[in-house]
Amino acid sequence: KAGVTQTPRYLIKTRGQQVTLSCSPISGHRSVSWYQQTPGQGLQFLFEYFSETQRNKGNFPGRFSGRQFSNSRSEMNVSTLELGDSALYLCASSSPTGVVSGELFFGEGSRLTVL
Amino acid sequence: DAKTTQPPSMDCAEGRAANLPCNHSTISGNEYVYWYRQIHSQGPQYIIHGLKNNETNEMASLIITEDRKSSTLILPHATLRDTAVYYCIVRQERGGYNKLIFGAGTRLAVHP
Numbered sequence: 001k002a003g004v005t006q007t008p009r010y011l012i013k014t015r016g017q018q019v020t021l022s023c024s025p026i027s028g029h030r031s032v033s034w035y036q037q038t039p040g041q042g043l044q045f046l047f048e049y050f051s052e053t054q055r056n057k058g059n060f061p062g063r064f065s066g067r068q069f070s071n072s073r074s075e076m077n078v079s080t081l082e083l084g085d086s087a088l089y090l091c092a093s094s095s096p097t098g099v100v101s102g103e104l105f106f107g108e109g110s111r112l113t114v115l
Numbered sequence: 116d117a118k119t120t121q122p123p124s125m126d127c128a129e130g131r132a133a134n135l136p137c138n139h140s141t142i143s144g145n146e147y148v149y150w151y152r153q154i155h156s157q158g159p160q161y162i163i164h165g166l167k168n169n170e171t172n173e174m175a176s177l178i179i180t181e182d183r184k185s186s187t188l189i190l191p192h193a194t195l196r197d198t199a200v201y202y203c204i205v206r207q208e209r210g211g212y213n214k215l216i217f218g219a220g221t222r223l224a225v226h227p
Binding site: 031044045056058090092094107108109 | 157
């Protein structure tokens with residue numbers, strides 16, 4: 001069974017640009033969550049999507065957005081990039097039945113560097 | 116969700132049991148204890164979770180004190196591949212949200 005797939009794995013952008021990251025969840029999983037990991041702040045929750053609807057959001061500015069498609073694949077977008085957005089962005093999937101569970105399956109992440 | 120406290124780092128000899136403590140003194144009755152680990156440059160990996168009874172799976176055992184104010188994750192025979200940051204998370208099963216609040220975790224170093 002394939003795991004959570006994130007693309008691209010590495011990318012470099014400059015300040016002011018925007019970036020889109022993609023996440024394909026485990027087949028059958030309907031919930032996709034996004035996390036940001038930095039050395040200073042650790043792992044922080046960005047948002048969660050379930051059945052194409054955002055049902056929870058962390059404390060990040062509006063420059064961070066996401067969406068989920070009918071096949072449960074998800075994308076997140078960061079606009080007007082800042083140096084502080086350099087981080088490992090992790091996607092996690094769960095809930096083949098929609099039941100809430102803390103058992104999340106994480107991808108290997110997309111490492112974004114903003115210059 | 117309740118706050119957790121973990122030692123920042125621990126060492127363990129290969130083949131020995133690794134016992135990772137976690138304090139969650141403000142835990143409430145409907146909050147579960149979850150453990151995840153993150154091996155360098157990889158995404159976090161779910162290990163185990165429990166409410167009040169001790170739990171065991173193929174990876175580890177989770178011992179929760181009777182008052183639920185602390186727990187211990189036990190890796191029975193640590194290997195070099197168990198070197199990772201271990202996160203103890205307290206989470207309510209509510210609201211339809213799959214949100215985890217990660218702390219700083221414990222950096223476990225397993226040495227030969």
